[in-house]
Amino acid sequence: MKSSRGLRLGTTLFSFTNEFHARQYSTEQLILKVAELGLGPGLEIVGFQSFRDYPEISDKFAEDLKELLSSCKLEPSCLAINADINIGKDRTLTVDELVVYHEAQIRAAAKLGFPVARCQFAAGPEVIRRLVPLAERLNVKLGLEIHAPEAVDSPLVLSYREMYVKVNSPYLGFIPDFGASAKALPPSFLAHFRKEGVPEKIVCVAEEVWATAEGNFGARLSEYHRRARQTGAAEADIHKLNMLFAMLSKQKPSAWIEIMPQVVHVHGKFYEFDKDGNEAAISYAELLPVFRDGGYKGFISSEWEGTAFTDDNGFEAVQAHHALCRRILARA
Amino acid sequence: MMVSRVISDSGLKICESGAAIDIRLPWYRSLPLSTVEIGEVRIDGQLVSPLAMTFEVNNKRYALDQLADKCDEWWYVLDSGLIHIINLKLERGSQHEVSVTVGIRPPYIPGFYRLTECTKQLNAE
Numbered sequence: 001m002k003s004s005r006g007l008r009l010g011t012t013l014f015s016f017t018n019e020f021h022a023r024q025y026s027t028e029q030l031i032l033k034v035a036e037l038g039l040g041p042g043l044e045i046v047g048f049q050s051f052r053d054y055p056e057i058s059d060k061f062a063e064d065l066k067e068l069l070s071s072c073k074l075e076p077s078c079l080a081i082n083a084d085i086n087i088g089k090d091r092t093l094t095v096d097e098l099v100v101y102h103e104a105q106i107r108a109a110a111k112l113g114f115p116v117a118r119c120q121f122a123a124g125p126e127v128i129r130r131l132v133p134l135a136e137r138l139n140v141k142l143g144l145e146i147h148a149p150e151a152v153d154s155p156l157v158l159s160y161r162e163m164y165v166k167v168n169s170p171y172l173g174f175i176p177d178f179g180a181s182a183k184a185l186p187p188s189f190l191a192h193f194r195k196e197g198v199p200e201k202i203v204c205v206a207e208e209v210w211a212t213a214e215g216n217f218g219a220r221l222s223e224y225h226r227r228a229r230q231t232g233a234a235e236a237d238i239h240k241l242n243m244l245f246a247m248l249s250k251q252k253p254s255a256w257i258e259i260m261p262q263v264v265h266v267h268g269k270f271y272e273f274d275k276d277g278n279e280a281a282i283s284y285a286e287l288l289p290v291f292r293d294g295g296y297k298g299f300i301s302s303e304w305e306g307t308a309f310t311d312d313n314g315f316e317a318v319q320a321h322h323a324l325c326r327r328i329l330a331r332a
Numbered sequence: 333m334m335v336s337r338v339i340s341d342s343g344l345k346i347c348e349s350g351a352a353i354d355i356r357l358p359w360y361r362s363l364p365l366s367t368v369e370i371g372e373v374r375i376d377g378q379l380v381s382p383l384a385m386t387f388e389v390n391n392k393r394y395a396l397d398q399l400a401d402k403c404d405e406w407w408y409v410l411d412s413g414l415i416h417i418i419n420l421k422l423e424r425g426s427q428h429e430v431s432v433t434v435g436i437r438p439p440y441i442p443g444f445y446r447l448t449e450c451t452k453q454l455n456a457e
Contacts, residue, residue, distance in 0.1 A: 014360065021356070021409065023410060046360070046361055082361070085442065086367070087364055089400040307360065
């Protein structure tokens with residue numbers, strides 16, 4: 001794919017959560033299927049999903065996995081690690097505890113051959129800063145996932161960017177998640193809530209406020225609550241739709257340019273396709289050129305999140321996503 | 333979409349201590365028991381007392397109010413957990429309506445709590 005330049009496709013096994021959770025495919029079988037369907041070459045894995053003893057990884061397990069990937073001509077792209085700050089009921093983990101919690105997972109990433117570890121906001125900049133020496137020693141880049149409802153210039157992300165400037169390590173980077181750059185709410189997601197019995201009037205309010213309200217997550221959510229309450233709908237129903245505002249936000253695709261040199265991996269979040277094969281809620285036609293032409297060299301993982309509300313087939317979804325990405329990247 | 337799998341098909345078992353319901357974790361990844369709550373359990377509409385139940389994962393059984401302290405006991409996402417109902421006598425082959433509510437607090441999303449309710453008609457096996 002000449003015109004994709006350094007941008008390469010891949011998949012996260014998270015996209016096949018339905019098949020995996022239903023015990024239809026083991027981790028190994030999913031990897032073989034990804035190879036068979038040509039959904040690589042990048043392969044991302046969620047540690048706490050795919051590996052039973054994670055973050056403990058035995059030598060044999062690591063060797064077997066590396067051999068499997070190599071025989072399938074797949075490349076480990078990113079290990080999604082978790083910042084489980086609320087693991088205890090009554091208190092959050094301290095910075096020291098979180099550092100230890102992350103270190104084990106970064107060692108797992110290195111042992112399995114992943115060049116990038118996906119980090120989460122819940123870690124906080126201080127924890128990530130303290131992980132840099134280990135990341136440098138093990139040659140694993142720390143990629144903070146910029147997920148909705150945050151944006152490249154939101155205060156939370158700026159707190160990391162300020163730390164990144166001070167530390168100045170090539171091992172500190174970002175993972176844009178395209179759910180933060182949606183142009184609309186996915187119709188199938190809205191249909192799901194209608195099916196669950198959420199009144200049409202507040203589904204419409206959520207859709208309109210999502211599209212029109214400005215400001216940060218809190219401001220947009222408050223505006224939705226204010227307008228939804230005017231309809232007289234039940235509080236429980238109103239709150240069911242909060243997740244729409246948390247899972248998708250509408251940063252302009254071009255805004256990612258600001259952090260492009262620090263992008264170490266990409267989450268190609270998607271939900272569904274329209275009749276022309278375009279993503280219905282996220283403009284890949286705008287997003288992919290921003291990354292390709294912005295000089296990003298690395299993998300984009302196809303990350304299907306329909307698993308959150310449908311039992312649809314993940315393989316078909318990722319195949320359609322790869323076809324869309326190829327089509328866009330093939331354009332001059 | 334794991335709601336329909338919270339209670340496993342063929343998930344009502346007769347065992348020595350009474351009966352057990354085979355359940356799955358309604359989340360995409362493994363979680364420590366400290367972030368899992370077994371909520372209301374009903375058999376044929378009858379609420380089962382929490383004190384009459386224990387929860388088993390990794391071949392270890394816990395009282396329901398012990399789960400919150402089990403930060404180091406992981407429920408692997410592909411494993412079944414067993415809700416044991418002590419002294420519940422069911423006739424083999426009899427059909428029952430089983431309802432289970434499971435609450436989870438994914439520990440990397442502060443403030444997020446999700447309740448999942450599942451009801452199935454099952455034969456006691």
